[in-house]
Amino acid sequence: MRLDEVARRIGAQVLAPGKAVSIELEQVYAGDRMSDLLNAAGDHMLLVSNLASTHLLRVAELMDIPGICLVHGQVPDAAMLRAATEHGTLLMASPFGLFETCGRIYQLLAAEIRSTP
């Protein structure tokens, strides 16, 4: 499933479209520990995080992570938005918490896998 479609289906608001809207989502990482994130990072990954910080974007940029989903409807500051736009990282904000956001994404992907022959 494409990243922009994931955003639409879980009811997240796309704050910066990035250049990666058409990337197929293959991996989701939810967590705030940078070292774990670095180890798990991939170029078909959506990063779901509580941290609305520019570090997160920096790591996404370094590790070629195409999309970040913030939770609790967090509005990132101007610096983060600018950084996302500059680097072309898709930035979305889910109205739900970390747990529920992940649950919704999980359901979407599980349904997709079930319907694939």
Added chain:
Amino acid sequence: MNAVSFSIQGGDYEHGGAASRSVKEQLKKVGADPAVVRRAMVAAYEAEMNVVIHAQRGALRATLQSGQLDVEVVDEGPGIPDIEQVTRPGFSTASAMARELGFGAGLGLPNIKKNSDRFAIESAVGRGTRVSFTILLKPQSLYGAGRHSLRIVPARCKQSLRCVRACPTQAVRVFRGRPEVLDYLCIDCTACIGACPTGALAMAGTTDSLPPAEDAVLVVTAESLVQFGAGVHPERVLSELAALGFRDVRLTTDWEAALRAAVVEYAFAEATSRPVIIATAVTSQVGLDFRPRTPADLAAMHVDAYFDKPIPPKQLLEKIGALLAR
């Protein structure tokens, strides 16, 4: 060679990662494999953030040459009292602020180690820490090229670890009670052989495996004499080898020079009666360069045809056929 140098300010979370990004740009410029870039970024970012989190200031220097990325991160900071402790996963002294930002999981140094092909750390308490690591851009091809010339006798290893300390390139390690040599790092300097007190390491071809040599001429490359160091005159090495019982010991240098002379002599002597085709793929191997630098050079060569790369094969064959038919 590409080298970048970046200063890192302690506590400057705002710009943390900028040095790593410039390393990434260098790697992308040389077309490094994305998986290699990813490993390099994990290691570089962790090392850079360590300075931001723990030190007052520091610098990251990265050099990209000979198929490898060497990174050195030096800081002025508190230093590390127990290095063994900090390279253990989960140990961290990061501040509450760093932890709030997602750092301080105690995985920084283990992550650098895991994602690099060579890793070293040294530290002085109250002064600072120096972390360096190397990432090979093409590990597979380097593994295959040039095996080391050491013979390992595991049963003799008493784990003194002197070989590990003696090795200048960190190519030796002792793993599960036996020495291991990493091909791609070993330069065959033989320092480990000299350091081993129990003879667990030796050259792969030693005297006891040489065939009867009374009639044999031993040919040695000049490069191999370097391993004896500047203090040992090449003549002495040759005479010692001769003393083992060879009829003669010669350096390949003589033959290389003779081959070079023969090529030139042949080209001059035969050029009037026969077509001479010089394939630069061959001549450059013996250190001759026939490539004309200027149109005047080319005119002075009096050639019937000169092809520069790339040559369409068909055109080349046709021209050679025409020249031979003359």
